[in-house]
Amino acid sequence: MAVTHFNPTCSKPRLHSSQLSFLSRTLPIHRHCSFAPLHRTQHARISCSVAPNEVQVPAVTTLDPKGKAECYGVFCLTYDLRAEEETRSWKKLINIAVSGAAGMIANHLLFKLASGEVFGPDQPVALKLLGSERSIQALEGVAMELEDSLFPLLREVSIGIDPYEVFQDAEWALLIGAKPRGPGMERADLLDINGQIYAAQGRALNAVASRNVKVIVVGNPCNTNALICLKNAPNIPAKNFHALTRLDENRAKCQLALKAGVFYDKVSNVTIWGNHSTTQVPDFLNAKIDGLPVKEVVKDHRWLEEEFTEKVQKRGGALIQKWGRSSAASTSVSIVDAIRSLVTPTPEGDWFSSGVYSNGNPYGIAEGIVFSMPCRSKGDGDYELVKDVIFDDYLRQRIKKTEAELLAEKRCVAHLTGEGIAVCDLPGDTMLPGEM
Numbered sequence: 285m286a287v288t289h290f291n292p293t294c295s296k297p298r299l300h301s302s303q304l305s306f307l308s309r310t311l312p313i314h315r316h317c318s319f320a321p322l323h324r325t326q327h328a329r330i331s332c333s334v335a336p337n338e339v340q341v342p343a344v345t346t347l348d349p350k351g352k353a354e355c356y357g358v359f360c361l362t363y364d365l366r367a368e369e370e371t372r373s374w375k376k377l378i379n380i381a382v383s384g385a386a387g388m389i390a391n392h393l394l395f396k397l398a399s400g401e402v403f404g405p406d407q408p409v410a411l412k413l414l415g416s417e418r419s420i421q422a423l424e425g426v427a428m429e430l431e432d433s434l435f436p437l438l439r440e441v442s443i444g445i446d447p448y449e450v451f452q453d454a455e456w457a458l459l460i461g462a463k464p465r466g467p468g469m470e471r472a473d474l475l476d477i478n479g480q481i482y483a484a485q486g487r488a489l490n491a492v493a494s495r496n497v498k499v500i501v502v503g504n505p506c507n508t509n510a511l512i513c514l515k516n517a518p519n520i521p522a523k524n525f526h527a528l529t530r531l532d533e534n535r536a537k538c539q540l541a542l543k544a545g546v547f548y549d550k551v552s553n554v555t556i557w558g559n560h561s562t563t564q565v566p567d568f569l570n571a572k573i574d575g576l577p578v579k580e581v582v583k584d585h586r587w588l589e590e591e592f593t594e595k596v597q598k599r600g601g602a603l604i605q606k607w608g609r610s611s612a613a614s615t616s617v618s619i620v621d622a623i624r625s626l627v628t629p630t631p632e633g634d635w636f637s638s639g640v641y642s643n644g645n646p647y648g649i650a651e652g653i654v655f656s657m658p659c660r661s662k663g664d665g666d667y668e669l670v671k672d673v674i675f676d677d678y679l680r681q682r683i684k685k686t687e688a689e690l691l692a693e694k695r696c697v698a699h700l701t702g703e704g705i706a707v708c709d710l711p712g713d714t715m716l717p718g719e720m
């Protein structure tokens with residue numbers, strides 16, 4: 285299946301044959317038109333050298349043998365050169381690949397990426413959307429909505445089902461697609477099914493993505509999926525892979541703010557340690573409220589150890605009980621937060637949580653797993669682990685439990701990481717935050 289590509293900067297409309305019927309249904313195509321989406325509230329500027337009512341289908345081109353994406357829809361039309369002048373101060377286009385792009389989380393996230401809210405108002409973006417046979421129609425729908433949004437910064441959209449095509453030159457890969465755990469499905473089965481997906485995507489990233497691609501794994505079980513992905517992408521630095529635990533951090537901040545009776549911008553230095561599962565450890569020992577240690581502000585330490593911790597660990601499940609589906613909007617917000625934390629300098633004295641490769645960590649956590657830890661960034665896409673954190677017996681003990689769970693998950697996917705034969709001895713209480 286081909287990748288289809290929307291590109292407003294193409295010099296001429298280029299379209300894969302599979303998209304012609306879609307286009308002819310949705311767009312009057314004006315050959316030699318130039319099209320410049322202006323401000324969101326303005327109409328697009330279109331000038332044509334053919335009669336205004338004449339509808340012409342653009343020439344069909346076949347896929348480049350290297351698998352280069354093809355332009356699609358309105359994004360095939362040539363930009364007005366005058367509009368190019370106006371955009372001269374923009375940065376170089378960045379390529380962002382998103383898997384599970386027809387899913388619920390992506391449906392929030394893509395519009396944030398296209399709006400400039402994530403990478404900034406002078407950063408044009410290309411969105412490369414990965415779906416499957418199952419979702420290709422839905423993906424076209426997503427692309428149509430992106431077209432209709434007239435985002436000035438959205439310069440290209442491509443859709444496809446082959447990660448080797450979609451991940452070509454990706455500088456960011458936001459990996460959301462994963463099979464949800466169904467009724468009666470064993471955790472080991474979920475690890476295997478989703479692990480296969482992440483092994484394949486790791487290999488594709490290794491082959492065709494930018495050598496410095498930053499990868500954020502969202503699809504669950506995200507820590508172990510990220511481990512599988514990075515092990516299958518040996519040419520990409522292991523440090524570039526993240527498992528999303530920022531939603532957990534945000535949830536922890538919200539609960540601490542509620543308890544202390546402050547707005548959540550007063551809560552800082554919150555670490556989520558370990559797995560994005562119900563063994564995760566929201567750290568109230570190092571966290572601060574209004575610059576003071578949480579334990580000095582919230583005197584009810586039993587609440588911190590029991591209610592607070594469990595509330596954060598099981599927030600996903602509590603939400604599913606109310607909403608009937610898992611967090612999508614807040615997850616997409618937390619993906620934005622996670623990216624912004626890597627592309628903007630971390631505020632002095634603060635940090636953010638991310639699931640990162642544990643090799644070389646200063647906390648004594650086992651090596652060779654993807655473990656959520658406190659990070660700081662200079663804003664260059666990279667991060668350093670925070671050294672000045674303290675531990676007590678409670679924190680150490682909890683960290684040991686989540687570490688043991690991740691080590692068991694790792695043994696269970698050894699066949700996918702090139703580390704031998706899988707042995708699944710997962711702790712019985714291993715649950716995703718959304719499972720209760």
Ligand SMILES: NC(=O)C1=CN([C@@H]2O[C@H](COP(=O)(O)OP(=O)(O)OC[C@H]3O[C@@H](n4cnc5c(N)ncnc54)[C@H](OP(=O)(O)O)[C@@H]3O)[C@@H](O)[C@H]2O)C=CC1
Nearest residue numbers: 384386387388389415416418419461462463503504528531
């Ligand atoms: N880390 C975190 O903080 C959070 C993680 N999550 C996780 O994010 C993932 C996506 O959530 P959400 O967008 O709500 O889910 P959706 O079900 O809406 O979308 C998931 C996408 O995954 C794809 N998928 C890939 N393989 C399969 C498969 N074998 N069976 C079914 N679907 C598959 C589907 O797309 P396609 O057909 O195109 O492949 C689908 O569109 C889930 O794993 C969820 O648990 C959710 C919340 C928080």
Ligand SMILES: O=C([O-])CC(=O)C(=O)O
Nearest residue numbers: 600610611716717718719
């Ligand atoms: O378990 C799920 O799919 C949802 C999830 O990760 C969360 O809400 O944190």
